[in-house]
Amino acid sequence: AKDPTYGTELWVYDGIHPPERVTDINPGTGNFSPQYLTVFNNKLYFYGNDGTHGTELWAYDGVSPPVMIADINPTGSSDPMYLIVFNSKLYFSANDGVNGMEVWSYDGTNPPSMLADIYPGASGSIPTYYAVFNSKLYFSANDGTHGKELWAYDGALPPAMAYDIAPGADTSVPGELTVFQS
Numbered sequence: 001a002k003d004p005t006y007g008t009e010l011w012v013y014d015g016i017h018p019p020e021r022v023t024d025i026n027p028g029t030g031n032f033s034p035q036y037l038t039v040f041n042n043k044l045y046f047y048g049n050d051g052t053h054g055t056e057l058w059a060y061d062g063v064s065p066p067v068m069i070a071d072i073n074p075t076g077s078s079d080p081m082y083l084i085v086f087n088s089k090l091y092f093s094a095n096d097g098v099n100g101m102e103v104w105s106y107d108g109t110n111p112p113s114m115l116a117d118i119y120p121g122a123s124g125s126i127p128t129y130y131a132v133f134n135s136k137l138y139f140s141a142n143d144g145t146h147g148k149e150l151w152a153y154d155g156a157l158p159p160a161m162a163y164d165i166a167p168g169a170d171t172s173v174p175g176e177l178t179v180f181q182s
Contacts, residue, residue: 007031026051038083073097084130087155100124119144131177147171
């Protein structure tokens with residue numbers, strides 16, 4: 001929520017007492033702007049900008065102040081987006097400043113790591129719209145050859161294109177993946 005004194009910060013509401021700001025992570029009227037809130041291992045994970053490290057992955061345990069998990073892109077913002085839990089890990093898209101936007105994972109203990117460099121180079125595969133279906137993690141990504149198509153990850157083997165919906169140089173841009181009547 002946005003407050004004229006503290007900018008956009010993380011707030012909490014218990015359903016009884018008035019909502020309250022958790023803390024002022026981006027000091028003053030700076031906007032921390034938490035997004036992609038996702039529960040994993042009894043903590044709330046999200047991205048936010050503390051005004052120093054850019055937009056990075058953060059966690060809140062409901063008691064202590066939120067903490068930055070890692071400075072994935074030390075030269076700017078990693079912009080961790082599309083957080084989803086799969087096979088007891090947190091997966092998300094992030095840019096480390098070298099490989100571009102790619103799929104990353106976090107086990108809750110060790111530092112986050114890039115799952116695969118699907119589109120080598122500074123731009124990355126720009127993975128989006130994650131969904132878990134039939135024990136696989138599906139997402140939209142661009143490998144630099146087929147355009148933006150449907151990809152899958154089984155938790156063991158490297159991610160692979162699930163289907164080239166628009167063959168050739170065309171791109172199908174699958175989005176808003178949602179499991180329905182599984």
